[in-house]
Amino acid sequence: MLNFFVTDFDLDMIMDCGQAFRWQKLSEKVWLGIVANKVVRITQRGNEIIIEGDQEASKDFWKDYFDLERDYGQIKHDLLLLAPELADAIQFGSGIRLLNQDPFEMLITFILSANNHIPRIKELVRKLSENYGNEIPNKWELEIGKAYSFPTAKALAKATVTELRALGLGYRDQYVFDTARVVANDPDAFQATMAKDYSVAKKELLGYSGVGPKVADCILLFASRAHESFPTDTWIKKTMSRRYGIKENDGKQLAAIIEKYGHLKGFAQQYLFYFERENEKRD
DNA sequence: AGCCAGGCCCAAC
């Protein structure tokens, strides 16, 4: 068991703001997830989180995963100075943090995300893992059944397009097929791309099948913490159009607006996305 | 029934 003192941290918000797809909520601020080939349960009680599972030796991993060494109070303060009009969204999502997740998992997950709903993305990720990942020890098997790691590029490269179509990937089957093989054949190239500066990395990611500007931005924000990234999906278009009175598809106007977020674009995007989606749910 | 979802690809300008 591990425990951490946390501030500006709300487990429900973090797991519900569309960056993680392998966690399920057991109860209020108690989540069970598959991360780094292990099953863990995380409980938040006030300013403490408790991590249970086969993770005792990896305190540094969780510090990095939850971005615990970054001062989100300062970030929210700075972003508010840059863009006071975001006060509602920053307040509403005040416990959000940017996770640092596995690059290949984010690559495939966000290829699946295109033109899809979040619950269905989770479903497809689960099916890919069950079919091409490995079964991993799970002391909560009675509650949630068997657990499977996210497939490696090598394992996923063995899938056929027909198999992937049968799992329900739709037209994204060919993208996953192509991209998994490319990464499996040269994993170092993908790793090198992810290590590069935002604009270069993004340009290179666009070369992978099924990866366009929005998907590339998500991969870089959620697997590299590229804070310059501002993934622009249908929700963001909607909220930005409403907030700033611009047309939904005017990329130039949007780019001009998000410049004011400076080096905090990625954080702003998360607060905006979460605010827009959660308030839509309540309608 | 038709629209939408964390869009991308490709052809045609």
Place this chain on the structure above:
DNA sequence: GTTGGGCATGGC
């Protein structure tokens, strides 16, 4: 370089 149609799938 930009724009538009087509695209699997499932929920509402």
